[in-house]
Amino acid sequence: MKVLLLAILGLSATAYAQEDAQFEVGKAKAKVCMTCHGEDGISTLDPYPNLRGQKMGYLISSLKDYKARERTSGLAILMQQQADSLTDQDIEDISYYFSQLGQDTQQ
Numbered sequence: 279m280k281v282l283l284l285a286i287l288g289l290s291a292t293a294y295a296q297e298d299a300q301f302e303v304g305k306a307k308a309k310v311c312m313t314c315h316g317e318d319g320i321s322t323l324d325p326y327p328n329l330r331g332q333k334m335g336y337l338i339s340s341l342k343d344y345k346a347r348e349r350t351s352g353l354a355i356l357m358q359q360q361a362d363s364l365t366d367q368d369i370e371d372i373s374y375y376f377s378q379l380g381q382d383t384q385q
């Protein structure tokens with residue numbers, strides 16, 4: 279029983295370390311986004327949305343929509359250009375970062 283418990287604890291520690299690494303990777307990749315969306319994910323200009331604490335799934339689908347030109351209104355052209363330069367992995371890492379920002383466990 280003790281062995282099993284230790285094994286479970288060990289596994290969750292590994293999972294946590296991996297997620298934390300993704301947070302750091304995402305943060306580095308998100309530097310370019312911060313010009314418009316703010317360093318802490320809260321933008322200072324009205325037309326630019328806040329990303330801090332947004333749901334990961336929503337961030338991913340938005341970025342894929344810009345890339346696929348499914349979102350085209352208003353200032354979407356700015357985001358289409360941004361999304362074009364992102365791989366699927368970049369999108370995942372950056373979305374993870376912004377979704378975790380502002381959550382109590384990560385700040």
Ligand code: HEC
Pocket residue numbers: 308310311312313314315325326327329336337340341349351352353354356357360361364372
């Ligand atoms: C040049 C300024 C600029 C940069 C740089 C920029 N964005 Fe944006 N972003 C915008 C604007 C403007 C919008 C709103 C576009 C619209 O009306 O659809 C937006 C919208 C978004 C949305 C949709 C938010 C929502 O609530 O629907 C996401 C997600 C997003 N940006 C992520 C990113 C990421 C990730 C990066 C970095 C790779 C980035 N942006 C870089 C200006 C920028």
